[in-house]
Amino acid sequence: MNIEELYKGILEGNRRALAKSISAIEDQHPKCEELMSRVYKHTGRAHIIGVTGPPGAGKSTLVDKMAKEFRDRGRTIGIVAVDPTSPFTGGAILGDRIRMSGLSTDKHIFIRSMGTRGHLGGLARATSDVIRLMDAFGKDVVIVETVGAGQSEVDIVENAHTTVVVEMPGLGDDIQAIKAGLFEIANIFVINKSDMEGCDRSVREIQIMLEMSPKSPDEWEVPVLKASARDNTGIKELTDTIDRHYEYLKQNNLLEELKYKSLKYNFQEILKEKLMDFSFDESRKEDQNILKSLKSGKIDPYTAAENVISRFKVEKK
Numbered sequence: 001m002n003i004e005e006l007y008k009g010i011l012e013g014n015r016r017a018l019a020k021s022i023s024a025i026e027d028q029h030p031k032c033e034e035l036m037s038r039v040y041k042h043t044g045r046a047h048i049i050g051v052t053g054p055p056g057a058g059k060s061t062l063v064d065k066m067a068k069e070f071r072d073r074g075r076t077i078g079i080v081a082v083d084p085t086s087p088f089t090g091g092a093i094l095g096d097r098i099r100m101s102g103l104s105t106d107k108h109i110f111i112r113s114m115g116t117r118g119h120l121g122g123l124a125r126a127t128s129d130v131i132r133l134m135d136a137f138g139k140d141v142v143i144v145e146t147v148g149a150g151q152s153e154v155d156i157v158e159n160a161h162t163t164v165v166v167e168m169p170g171l172g173d174d175i176q177a178i179k180a181g182l183f184e185i186a187n188i189f190v191i192n193k194s195d196m197e198g199c200d201r202s203v204r205e206i207q208i209m210l211e212m213s214p215k216s217p218d219e220w221e222v223p224v225l226k227a228s229a230r231d232n233t234g235i236k237e238l239t240d241t242i243d244r245h246y247e248y249l250k251q252n253n254l255l256e257e258l259k260y261k262s263l264k265y266n267f268q269e270i271l272k273e274k275l276m277d278f279s280f281d282e283s284r285k286e287d288q289n290i291l292k293s294l295k296s297g298k299i300d301p302y303t304a305a306e307n308v309i310s311r312f313k314v315e316k317k
């Protein structure tokens with residue numbers, strides 16, 4: 001793996017270099033750190049859009065249509081489809097690829113699916129790096145599709161400037177099942193499958209939930225839109241609203257704030273991992289002893305952590 005070659009290739013917009021770099025990130029190649037560290041200063045241009053919501057809501061179908069609409073507006077696009085539920089790169093992820101295949105011949109669109117090769121935390125990090133790579137590559141828009149269920153998805157959305165939550169009609173009493181967390185992260189709600197019955201009712205239910213949930217201090221009113229990805233309706237309105245949200249962020253100095261938040265978040269995640277690797281190593285005798293004491297009940301987890309940390313504390317004179 002030649003870092004220099006990949007780095008230059010990415011900045012020149014070489015698709016092979018981008019594909020190779022993404023694979024290296026997925027494989028957790030040790031040299032990726034150097035690559036990412038150099039790539040970072042070329043990031044910050046792309047509008048990063050998170051698309052999340054329950055499985056089957058039609059996210060992939062919608063992303064496909066959104067991408068087409070963005071292309072009509074002259075923008076270049078990167079798409080990252082994340083499926084943490086699928087342990088193998090097959091199944092649902094392959095389905096995403098095929099559904100989006102109408103776009104695969106357009107050289108201004110770069111699509112990549114990611115599954116869990118490592119642990120979930122690793123996936124969030126890898127996704128964040130892939131977003132940055134696509135940004136540095138020169139994509140105007142980077143869309144990240146992820147199933148909205150748990151913490152790792154929220155972590156992934158941490159990098160997005162605009163978060164679209166996709167739902168479908170027929171939630172009925174199950175509306176409570178929508179994670180409250182989704183209401184916190186949504187900038188735009190879309191009820192997809194408006195060709196099905198019950199769409200207006202779902203819109204009203206989401207609106208009521210929005211009214212009840214705590215308001216953010218900013219002025220943005222979260223819109224609840226209707227769309228049918230299947231029939232290609234409501235896509236223009238959705239894309240307009242996404243653009244409007246981006247303008248809103250820029251005009252209120254919120255974009256810079258979001259970018260900083262995401263940098264800080266990524267820094268802290270990297271630091272956590274590095275500190276852990278640096279301070280605790282199960283192959284070392286003294287660290288094995290800590291685990292032994294923990295196992296026998298001689299010490300509790302707090303004491304165990306404190307024991308590790310105390311090694312690095314400077315003695316006061």
Ligand SMILES: Nc1nc2c(ncn2[C@@H]2O[C@H](COP(=O)(O)OP(=O)(O)O)[C@@H](O)[C@H]2O)c(=O)[nH]1
Pocket residue numbers: 054055056057058059060061062192193194195196227228229230231
């Ligand atoms: N009736 C209807 N079906 C849709 C629509 N959008 C997607 N679907 C179907 O819903 C299913 C799930 O779609 P998919 O995009 O894979 O959902 P995801 O899991 O949220 O990514 C597929 O069978 C789609 O063909 C829509 O607007 N109307």
Ligand SMILES: [Mg+2]
Pocket residue numbers: 059060061096145
């Ligand atoms: Mg999907």
